[in-house]
Amino acid sequence: MEDLWLREQVEGHPGASPLHRMEPRVKTAALAGFVILATLLSSRTSLILAAIFLLLLSRAARLSLSHLVFRLLGALPFVGLVCLLLPFVTPGEAIWRWTGGFVSLAVSREGLDRASLLGLRVLVALLALNLLVATTGAVRLFKALSSLGVPGIFLQLIELTIRYIFVMAEELGRMRQARAARGFVPGRHLFCRRTFSDLGQMVGALFVRSWLRGERIYLAMLARGYAGAPGKALLPPPGSRDLAWGAVIVSIPLCLHLLEAGREAWILLWK
Amino acid sequence: MDLAVEVEGLHYTYRDGTEALRGLSLSIPRGSRVAIMGPNGAGKSTFLLHLNGLYLPQKGRVQVLGREVNARTARELRSLVGLVFQDPDDQVFSPTVYEDVAFGPLNMGLPPEEVAGRVKEALLAVGMWDHRERHPSRLSYGQKKRVAIAGVLAMGPEIIALDEPMAYLDPQGKEALLEILGRLHARGVTILVATHDVDMAAAWADHVIIMKEGRVLARGEPSLLAREDLVREAGLGLPLVTRIFCALPELELPFLPYTCEQAVRVLREKLLADKNAGHAGIG
DSSP, X not given: OHHHHHHHHHHOOTTSSHXXXXXHHHHHHHHHHHHHHHHTOOOHHHHHHXXXXXXXXXXXXXXXXXXXXXXXXXXXXXXXXXXXXXXXXXXXXXXXEEXXXXXXXXXXXXXXXXXXXXXXXXXXXXXXXXXXXXXXXXXXXXXXXXXXXXXXXXXHHHHHHHHHHHHXXXXXXXXXXXXXXXXXXXXXXTTSXXXXXXXXXXXXXXHHHHHHHHHHHHHHHHHXXXXXXXXXXXXXXXXXXXXXXXXXXXXXXXXHHHHHHTHHHHHHHHO | OOXXXXXXXXXXXXXXXXXXXXXXXEXXXXXXXXXXXXOTTSSHHHHHHHHTTSSOOSEEEEEETTEEOSTTTHHHHHHHEEEEOSSHHHHOOSSSHHHHHHHHHHHTTOOHHHHHHHHHHHHHHTTOGGGTTSOGGGSOHHHHHXXXXXXXXXXXXXXXXXXXXXXXXXXXXXXXXXXXXXXXXXXXXXXXXXXXXXXXXXXXXXXXXXXXXXXXXXXXXXXXXXXXXXHHHTTOOOOHHHHHHHTOGGGOOSXXXXXXXXXXXXXXXXXXXXXXXXXXXXX
């Protein structure tokens, strides 16, 4: 199961849905445009609407909800911490106060607003990113980025990381196994002295091995005439159907902006 | 004689002070199948890295296909001499099999149609065409090895040097590899293999070079591998076939066989002779 999932992440799964089939450059540019426009939205309602639109797209692309949640949880430590602190550190009208001895904590309305807006913006960006990666696959995505003008050396770094992360994980697994075969039992927690020093040694050994492997890879690349990062990938021009889909994606946050800008006017019109 | 490789008094010392080559001299005829043998640290891999100018001679000289190896010829030599490294994970680095095989031809600056043609031919030659869209990390070890060879084949080299090609391959993988090497040889490619595998060398090579401590200990026909003194000195073992016949001095053979074919022929002759002698005895 996991193996299949990894394969899909890397090799993509063309043809599973219209979004999977969409031309990767148009998809990348459209979703990037979506994120930029959507994160500039300033009301919670419109941000929520943008997130709902992305969720609907993810649903249409038949993406697995559990993987989505898994990915969002990965970002939680970073975003969650900031969102948790913001209400306490932003000055403004206090809506809740706690005093204990010397310490006094207050939650401000402005802080809550800022935290919820930040949280929603990150959510929208992550949803769009997940949609892009999951429906494109790393290989096609990098080709699209290269063709869109992202520097080759930068992409090559990411590509090599993806390529060798599996090799390193296998190496780590073998090292672990070899230790276990000689009777090593890791302690229950990281702060057990033996476990900690063992972890340090493993990381060190892995570092040295990876460095040596890096040297060998470079030699092997030179042996096949490598002389610097590759140029732009050449892709056929996108079809009109792809462009139309891209326009639809970008038009959603644009409409939301229009709604925001003319909220008063809309309300007046409604009346 | 038309030479593929000619080496004279080659020295190479690594930055940490390890003297890997100490006056290596040898010559390899064009179109031959050469096994370069020797213990770990004999300098086999260091020598191979000189063939396409990845390492430049610190002392002495190396000539490949009539060209002196130096900084100026190194680039040209990269496409004339293909190196297949021991660990395919070191060599196969691109996100897809197809792109990896295309890496060398693209570096050579060939036009796209020519690259596509070469990649297809190379992948068909190693039987990996059906896997062209796969990510290398999802392939088996033997498949990665074949992709590594295809990546070198696509550059159309006249010499292919393989470092320990049989290491970690399962028996079927070994057989497939030998078949590929056989086909390449038939096309006129000079093939060098650095290996400890005496059985493979005895069965496959037409030239054997035995190295020790950065020099050539002995060179000649594969029958060298049946000489116990030499093999012992080089830290190798006798081929399995030879070991069996060493244990049978009562056969009184004029020479020690080192391949299965030789062993079968010798035994058959012996059997026939015994049969004839038996008939004569009855008559």
